[in-house]
Amino acid sequence: MNALSNPLLEVDRLAVEFRTRGGTVRALENVSLALAEGETVGLVGESGSGKSVLSFAAMGIQDAAARITAGAIRFAGQDLLAKKGAAMKALRGREMAMIFQNPRVALNPIRQVGRQIEDVLARHTDLLPAARRARAIECLAEVRIPDPERRYAAYPFELSGGMCQRVMIAIALACKPRLLIADEPTTGLDVTTQAAIMRLVRELSAERRMATLLITHDLGMAREYCDRIAVMHAGHIVEVGPTEALFAAPRHPYTERLIAATPVGAASLAELAAIDGNLPDLRRADLPACRFAERCPRRGAECERPLALAPAGASSATHLIACHRPLTAAATEARHAAFA
């Protein structure tokens, strides 16, 4: 199933539903994704495709309304879904950590940022208060916050968005986790700050051989920072592959559209208008096997048949797609050669 022999995080045929008044939202279905130690994987897809739902489920912090109806999540060989609440909480923040978009509101507005780092240290380490404080300041220094002793006592509203995101990273990395999930960590920051934050994440990940799942709208960023990329559409993973292979020769029509819709240089899914139609309503009872079929120019009769991620070709065990009528590698390569 997975190309990785010994993954750190392994999501296996996961299905997540939300029971709402308007019906059951089938937010994730048959989602499989693995991350190896030290690897950075990008998770891309338009808004509402289920990227956050997937990462929240992996962290065990999904909404109360969410139900995991099938599949498994394993972390370093342990079955996370079988873990009791307390055991899961002990793992969270220590072994696996997460940073979010909108760092300003993702920090407690009325608590000194240093104290917020200390809260995590107090939870997961045996450090005494004085050592904890010293370590918190060290954490601030590690994310290159100038004058960390003084910044320790700052409140989020006294810091810029970029500084707040650095604090978020410091909180996430305080206990040196093995996995970092970054859910659109640079959304809302200006371009220079974005680059600085991403460089920081990359440096720290490399230093600690930390696996990183980078969720982003920004294909250009995914291409620059990720070893592999997974493309999500309407709760399915439709294509996974090594970054260069995926960009050079996308095999799934959705990936191909996504890349084509992203102007080189300024990369954003905001220009996604180029993809016809919208995500299907995930509450529908008659969702097709391929949730992209209704928007797909290559749709055929076989697209009604059940579908799963499978190697894109005999030669590429690491490049997987979920499509009955994929593009041929040669065709897309030729198209993209023309772009480049």
Next chain:
Amino acid sequence: MIQAILKRLLGAVPAIIGVVIVTFVLTRALPGDPAAYFAGPAGSTEAIEEIRVKLGLDRSLPEQFVSYVGDLVRGDWGNSLTTGQPVLAEIADRLPASLELTLVGLLLAVVVAIPLGVLAATRPGSWIDHLCRGITTAGVSLPTFFTGLLLAYVFYFLLGWAPSPLGRLDPYATAPDFVTGFYLIDSLIAGDLETFASAAKQLILPAITLALFVLAPLARMTRASMLGVLSADFIRTARASGLRPTTVLFTYAFRNALLPVLTTLGMVFSFLLGSNVLVEKVFAWPGIGSFAIEALVASDYAPVQGFVLAMALLYVLLNLLIDVAYGLVDPRARLEA
């Protein structure tokens, strides 16, 4: 901090001047001639005129106002025409009774409403959430004098559990020496447990009446505010860091949820001071509310003015207190001081 407080106090001066003007004009505009009232039905026109001169009512309004303000500043708030006592002394005597009742009522309400609101917010749809909703609906639809009468009827008249609703102490107890004016505290200072018990028994029904009145807005605000905060992004961050549920709930959620609750608390306290008037009537509580009503009925200006002024000062102080508390909880509020 001290500087900010002083600044706030200075900022309240115009409001207080406004209150002084309004009370002065209002009491002069009220129907009823106090001179005629005090001369009595048998009073001759000459007697009425004599009283009018004695009260200074023959002078022009601006003249009356200037002398009124001058007296206020000197601490002479006039004499009550009905009791003959200086108004300031009367208020000083009765204010502790009202404050003790109000504070105990508020404390009871807080102790019940806040945990109720928090529990309702953390368990939406549970029985405690429904209880919270029931109480808040009932609370807003019951007027205080009605709950007061009902409580007195049930617990005094029917069950006999509560003492007769007549004042702060039963007739056999004597008031403790004056220290704070709060009988509960003064009796403890004097080491007189019997008086303490007596004061507590007298206090319980009117305090519950007031508590029931403010329970609803407090519980509702706590619940709503807690619900809002619990869905905030930073709570998700705290949970993603594996923090203990108690840390998330208290250190992260509750302290943030407290801010609107504090504001509500200030508002509710003002309501309480207002509704005291009725509750004091029902329980024959010798507070400033009942004092003001009696004076109003008698067209006795000075106590009414004194009452309104005392209330205004109390509001100013209260708002200051709320601001200080707000600043303690929220660092963002500190800057604006």
